[in-house]
Amino acid sequence: MTNQRTLAVAGASLVIGLIVLGLKGLAWQMTGSVALYSDALESIVNVVTAIVALIAVRLAQKPADAALPYGYHKAEYFSAVIVGVMIIVAAILIVREAYFGLMAPEMPDAPVEGLMISGVATVINLVWAYVLIRYGRKVRSPALEADGKHLLTDVISTVGVLVGLVLVFTTGFAPLDSILAGLVALNILWSGWGVIRDSVGGLMDVAVPPETQKVIREVIAGNAEGAIEAHDIRTRQAGKMTFIDFHLVVPGLMSVEAAHAICDGIEAKLREAVEDVMITIHVEPEEKAKHNGIVVV
Incomplete structure (x- = not known):
């Protein structure tokens, strides 16, 4: 419509x-x-x-x-x-x-x-x-x-x-x-x-406005329970579409199913907060943590 x-x-x-x-x-x-x-x-x-x-x-x-x-x-x-x-x-x-x-x-x-x-x-x-x-x-x-x-x-x-x-x-x-x-x-x-x-x-793939970036970071931080951190968060705007990709660090012994469930939860909340969004999440083990991204709360 x-x-x-x-x-x-x-x-x-x-x-x-x-x-x-x-x-x-x-x-x-x-x-x-x-x-x-x-x-x-x-x-x-x-x-x-x-x-x-x-x-x-x-x-x-x-x-x-x-x-x-x-x-x-x-x-x-x-x-x-x-x-x-x-x-x-x-x-x-x-x-x-x-x-x-x-x-x-x-x-x-x-x-x-x-x-x-x-x-x-x-x-x-x-x-x-x-x-x-x-x-x-x-x-x-x-x-x-x-x-x-x-x-x-x-x-x-x-x-x-x-x-x-x-x-x-x-x-x-x-x-x-x-x-x-x-x-x-x-x-x-x-x-x-x-x-x-x-x-x-x-x-030139300009990033989304600062206020939208703030919302994205808050959503990730508040809906990634079980993960350790999220880093290398990148955004870009293409017409009405917003693209978000980042790395999500999880405990090394966590199962693929559990890590996938965390990603699904984050994606669902991001779609509620940002219209017309495409999300890519790269899952990494805890030794890949950079300790300079979003600490999960």
């Missing part, structure tokens, strides 16, 4: 992106504003990234197989990197248009109608950005969360453009339109860098 809902959200993001693109394109056509053109150009990126996110979410849901025995979860990180690259490409195109606009500044047309249409598109984006970020964090989907963050950046850019265009029309200073487009480009570049930075961390 969660997988189907996630796909539905990703699909809805594409539909909404097309609607917003149509509205912003109309606002640009009505006004001829370079700033609104830059805003519409960013919406094209939104549509492309929504398509990429939909493909990545679908691929990430594929079960593990012989080719990828740990699953396809990292597909979403590749999607987020592509989103970041597309954002940067959009920013470069906007800078180009801003430059030409500064060389030959012109006052935009139909200010009220264009601003109203762009405002409606901005409200749609704001609501949907909130939905994507909240849902993406809930299901731990890097692709959806990255899409939501980009939309939020789009909202901030558009609000700045709308305020600036009001100043353009009230002051009659035409070059301000192109200056606004350049500021939009800078904001987009910063957003793209943030998306790429976060995604590369996932591709």
